[in-house]
Amino acid sequence: MKTPYKNIYSSLRQNRWVVLATIIGAALTSTVAIVMMARTHRQAMENAFAIQTDGQVIPLKLVSQKENLLVEAQAHLQLFHTYFYHIDAGSVEQHLEKALWLGDSSVDELYLQKKADGVYNRLLQYSLVQRVLSSDSKINLKVAPYAFEVKTVFAIDRGQVTDTYELITTGKLLHVDRNFPHNPHGLLITDFFENSLRKIETDEGP
Secondary structure: OOOHHHHHHHHHHHHHHHHHHHHHHHHHHHHHHHHHHHHHHHHHHHEEEEEOOOOOEEEEEOOOHHHHHHHHHHHHHHHHHHHHHOEEOOOHHHHHHHHHOOEOHHHHHHHHHHHHOOHHHHHHHOOOEEEEEEEEEEEOOOOOOEEEEEEEEEEEEEOOEEEEEEEEEEEEEEEOOOEOOOEOOOEEEEEEEEEEEEEEOOOOOO
16 A cells, blocks of 8 residues: 655655765766866966067966076076176166166165265266176075075276176075066075176186
């Protein structure tokens, strides 16, 4: 004899399977959505797009910050030493202003010391031209802030006479926020110091 209770139990059993199937389906859908979202995010992080002046979009492949760090650190140091030591009467103010954006108070103090010693006044007075010929850096990226040593070779043109010098500078590199166009690499020079300066004789070469 059939009773209403059997129909109720049967309906409850069917509802349970329906609910269970719905939960499993929702879980699978959520899992797939999360995987797809993670893949899309990873692809977005690995690729960027630049827009040219004519509106053309160019995809750029990005690498991790660790792989890029050495290149950026070298570029930052080369940029700073070019601005700070490659100067003449027409560019001294602009170059030094740009150089000061790339370093902390240790760079400011060296600039003020040189200014007090009359370095820049002599440059202007005698129309001297100081040209950076090369800049080679050694950087320890194992521990932050990153210690560096830079060998800069520069020449000073005094009319028909040109003297060449080798300057060794040291300091550390600290991560900061990027500031376009003032500090595009997001690094700051700290503890900057001019260790040694020697004149390169003509027979040595640069």
